[in-house]
Amino acid sequence: MHFPTQSSPFIRPKNTVTKMMLHVLLALVPALIAYVWYFGWGIVINLGIATITALLCEFLALRLQNKPGLPALGDLSVVVTAILIAFCLPPLTAWYVTVIAVAFAVLLAKHVYGGLGYNIFNPAMAGYVVVLISFPQELTVWLPPRGVDLGLDSVSFGQTLSYVLSGSLPTPASLDAVTSATPLDLLKTDLGEMRTMSEIKTHPIFGSQGAHGWEWINNYIAIGGIYLMFMKVIRWHIPVAVLASLAVMAGMFNMFDPDHYAKAGFHIFSGAAILCAFFIATDPVTAATSNMGRIIYGIGIGVLIYVIRNWGGYPDAVAFAVLLMNMCVPLIDYYFKPRVYGHGKSKTKKAKS
């Protein structure tokens, strides 16, 4: 009998990119539910718009490059990008803002560089930053979380949908009535007006750790992140480095001047820091690759988040921090290579018994 020949190994790999992405999507479900609970249906609508746009853009990009649609669309990476963008955008974002963010992410940040695996910048963050710069006002307008009584009624699904689709927020008069700033935004403005931390914290939006509602969403995001670590979709290095360095920075400044610098817990639980640590910075394509490199990369992001939040122009700095560190990745990869077996001093680990 004759057989075709091929090169070893002859074992089917158990892992697939699609499976990894499915785990990521699954890990975001609890946070999504919490999100809807606290901020209404806006995120679901954003998510739908983002996903459809992402799939269409991906298909278009593949078509233009004469690549087959299936393996690339099926890897679901583009869906993850869309969902991360939706998670970053406010619940009442006008549809075209979402479309612009996603289209930029997929077409330019991803495909101009050669598609999945070749992009230098985190596509979701690149897309988000584009609309953050282009529509600064819209992107800081959030609904108040459920349970915070600012004397407003909650917004129904139908209302949300019509806001999103009409492309305009409620009329200026009701705008102020319906929306509120994000906690980080509030903190920034208030600090700018020379209030002290303890005064600012009396605002009803602040919860026990971070901000009301946000802290719970963040808890669920963290649970999803730990699930990903457990499933070995991501490793611990980046999340731990991002959160630890952010906490250390915040802790240090808070100790030094508690009146003007928020606590570590606040920094971790009120913005997108946790989402960044587990889901954004861990995007493998744009992160450093060695374990040591990942720690450096994570620390860089944590420190930058803190620096930009405090002294930069934007209240939440996750996107900028990630993009800035993306630029450093080639350098980090160059300098932090793991030690190769037999070269240099042995660091063999004792077996755990």
Next chain:
Amino acid sequence: MDVPLREAPYRFTGGIEVNANKDESTADRIRHTPIPGQIILPLRQHSGNAATPLVSIGEQVLKGQLLAAAHGSVSANIHAPTSGMIVAISDYPVPHPSNLSDTCIRLIPDGMDMWIERPVTERDYKNLDNQTIIEIIRKHGIVGLGGAVFPTEIKLKNSQDNRISANQKNLPDLHTVVINGAECEPYISCDDKLMQEYADDLLEGIGIVLQITGAERCMFAIENNKPEALRFVKQALREYNDARIELYSLPSLYPQGGEKQLIQSLTGKEISPNGLPLDLGYLMLNVGTIKAIRDAVIDDMPLISRVVTVTGDGIKFPQNVMAMLGTPVSELIEFCGGYKDKQQLHQLIMGGSLMGISLHSDAVPVVKAMNCVLVSTRKNTQPKQALACIRCGECAQVCPAGLLPQQLYWYSQAKNYHEAQRFNLADCIECGACDYVCPSHIPLVQYFRHAKSEIRQRDEQIRLAEQAKMRFEKREQRLEKIATQRAERLAAKKARTQKLASKDSSAIDEIMQRVKQRKSSNTDRNNSGDAN
């Protein structure tokens, strides 16, 4: 005496957990296959030179007779696995990654299985000196049966030389023999079975090796997914009662059985990139080799058969068989019930599913290196379509060599071999662990092999070019030398003739002077005569 079972104290870097798939083939005892219809013995079944045939076509040979002699410094003898007639010495397909043919001796068995005269059975090795034992091992064509098929005699000799030169080279003396019973590749179970059924023999073999090497210690290492093997060896050890032999259980983690990884797990030490375990004072032998050493030294048996695992989901009755070398693989498969569903077959593999090589035909014979014949179906081995690398770094997490496979892949693909070398491509042991975990299904090892061969070729070209340059320069020098020599010769000749000429002229001058003188004296005389 109770025998302690120790845990390997260290952990090698990286590694993967793979589904072992060994249950199928370990249910039964090792069965001997019948004498096959024909025997095909490749002349190169070992690393080094092909052996030189000593027999001619039509010759009757006996079981155990030397058919081909080792040729050169690294090579091994080949013996007749059974009695019969030599019918051909010609090219035939052999199990080799290149799938090319190679010279083979073909023998038609007469079915009598008649041994040549053997001087002894049950030889007492304790009275023999090292030289004699090593000579027996050489004579009987023993090679490493773990896969490298390096002549064992040379390994042992080197380890002896090492004792002598150790102090000069600042290396430690050979102090420990490591017996590799890890068998970490999925599907393969021949060593497992061997340890279960021949534990006593293995300990005798270890005794022989300890005697030759003078090592004070032996670490017998078995992966803990072989509880039966551990149990049998332990039991045998209880009776054998040699405190020098320590039994170690290893976590089942691929590639635990790699030479470097095993040393790392047992000792925490790493072998330097181009080094050998011997540099650290360790000698490693596979259990199959130990058994072959024992059979050669005690029973005077050449290496003419071996245990082969015949398995995979394409085989009807997977099992371990003791097969004569030279048995066509197709006959082994027949013996194991044949193929299951010919429509579904996909690959015929020699070795395990991670590091084995795929064979294009089942007509090839069993050789010394063949530990496993794996027949797998489409559903098991059909490669998946490769996607782009997402730089997830999983490959780097599992690489036992501590490499960054994704970078190596990147540079290999871009044919940037310089960078690939800078990222230590040469240290890749081609274990396939990275390949196995890659979620994008990139055939990483294939890229690395290709890059390595390209680099080898390039280096070879550079070497050849340099040789040519050197030859050219030498020739130039030679020509120049000839030219200068000729010039010198010419100059010398010229000088000589000149000298001669000047000598001549001076002689002439002399004569002339003399003539002048005589003339003048004559004149004087004349004058004086005139005066007279």
